[in-house]
Structure formats: structure tokens, C-alpha cells
Amino acid sequence: MQIKVEQVVKDYATVRAVDAVSLTAVGGEILALLGPNGAGKSSLVRMMVGLTRPDSGSIHYFSDANRGQAAQLQTSDFGYLPEDRGLYQDRTLLDNLRYIASLRGLPKATAAANIDHWLARFSLTERAKEPMRQLSKGNQQKVQLIATLLHHPKLVVLDEPFSGLDPVNQEFVLTVLDELKRQGCTVILSAHQMALVERMADKLVLMNKGRVIAQGSLAEVRKQLQQQHSLEVAFTQPVTIPQLQALVGVTQVTQVDEYSYRLVCTEQLVAADLLQQLQQLAPVKQFSPQQQNLHELYLQAVQA
């Protein structure tokens, strides 16, 4: 299933939560929404699953079979993990999941088989008859994920699926998301865990204050955000920090050890020109450009 969001705006009383956002996600793709608290991710997600309506702009769905023609989103087409998780705390895992399955219109036998399958995969079979409130936060989160995936949705929308999970379970959820993607599902998620997102998302949409500040593949986002680049240089004899700071195009210098330094330079500075400037200070032993990770780029962008 393809989802196409065009120029969507959402205002609350005093704030424009989503400001002219456009994006597209297709089947077999993981799209990650990133942004600081209040960036507008949940507001956007709620519109995508039809819980609220945009003030302007449009959201259309296209089935894989009929790409050209917009389709009505059916409840059974999507699985939504909301930010405010809402399972019944006094009921057992099994009761909660059976109830969700019935809401999704699953026949009893299919529901039972799917529930067994997912409980086993999430290592929760033994706890099936315990009330929700007895589970840890991470295990409750896993049950919420099962509730989202129980009916094999084509469009999976997850608001912060990694929150509350330990690293082992985060990895496990990554594996599950990858499987969904391989099965042709469209996966949209919001997250704060850059390192995880960097590993699995096909498309990134970075938001800040309701707006998209960069979007595309990791390489495209890097390009859009990268106003500076950094590198490490090692000399065969001492140089001083002020000498390095005085070089044209160098904006930041940090000493790594006795003879080596990390430099941040403007994007316009060509590596060969910098190397030439450095060699005039002292013989250069090592000169290695560093790639900033998504986390560093993101911080730079939202703090700008």
C-alpha cells in the first residue's frame, strides 16, 4: 500500500503542529519520522491513520494492485501503535489480544492462531494468562506491538515502537520490522533512537517545529543537512591549536592526542586545499575525513 501526504497542515489552538508536510511511502519500505519533542510527529501520524483530519492538504492511499487510483483506508488495512498505549490493565494478555482481534474482524480460529504465533515470537506465551498490570513496561510494549500486527496489516504505523524496550528487544523489533518490510508492508514509524533508525529505515523524514527539514535516504538526508565536514589529522611534529584555527575554512579544532587533531571545516573547503595548508605547518602523517553520524547531523540541524 502506498501513502501520499501532500502539503498537510494541522493547527491546534495556539500552535501549528504540522506545517505543509509532504511525503510518500510505498509497500516494502520503512519510513522513519524523526524530530525533537513537539516536532509534530504524532500529530502527523494521527492524521495518517485517520484519527484526526488535516486542516489543509491531503492524504491519499493507493493499493498495490491499483496504484493509480486512490483507495479508502479500511480498518483492517492498517495497524496503529498509538503514543498513548491503551490496553486493559486488569485483563489478561490473552483477553486483551482476543478483544483487539475481534475489533479487527478476525475469525476466532485465525485470531487464536495469530495470537499464539505472536506470543511465542515475543516470548510471552507463558505470561498469556497474567493481567497486563503485572507485566514490565517493556513487556507491555511488546503486547501493544502484537495488538498492532495481529491482523497482518498492509500499512503499519508505529508511534515510538522502541520506547521502553531494552537493547535485546529493540533488536528483536528491528527484525520484526524488517520481516514486515520483506512481506511488502508499508512501515511508518516515529522514533528518537537515531542509531536504530539509521540502520533500518529506507526513508527518513526529519521534522522540527512542524516542518520537514530534510527527507530521503540516509545519504540524501546527510547531503541536505551537511553544512560542515570533519576530519582527523596527525602530524609528525607538534603544531598549536591557534595555528590550526587560523586556517581558512576551519571552524573548530579539538586535540585528540599529542600530534593529532579533529577539525570541523566548512563544506566549501576542498580537502586538497586543506591538506596543502596543513603541510605548510608541519609534515602530515595521517589525514582522514570522518563521516558524521545521523545523531550528530540531527543535533546540528535542530539546534541551528
Ligand SMILES: Nc1ncnc2c1ncn2[C@@H]1O[C@H](COP(=O)(O)OP(=O)(O)OP(=O)(O)O)[C@@H](O)[C@H]1O
Ligand atoms: N491535542 C492537542 N492539542 C493542542 N496542542 C497539541 C495537541 N497535540 C499536540 N499538540 C501540540 O502540537 C505540537 C506537536 O506535538 P506532537 O505530539 O505532534 O509532537 P511529537 O513530535 O510527536 O513530539 P514527541 O516526540 O514529544 O511525542 C506540540 O507543540 C504539541 O504541544
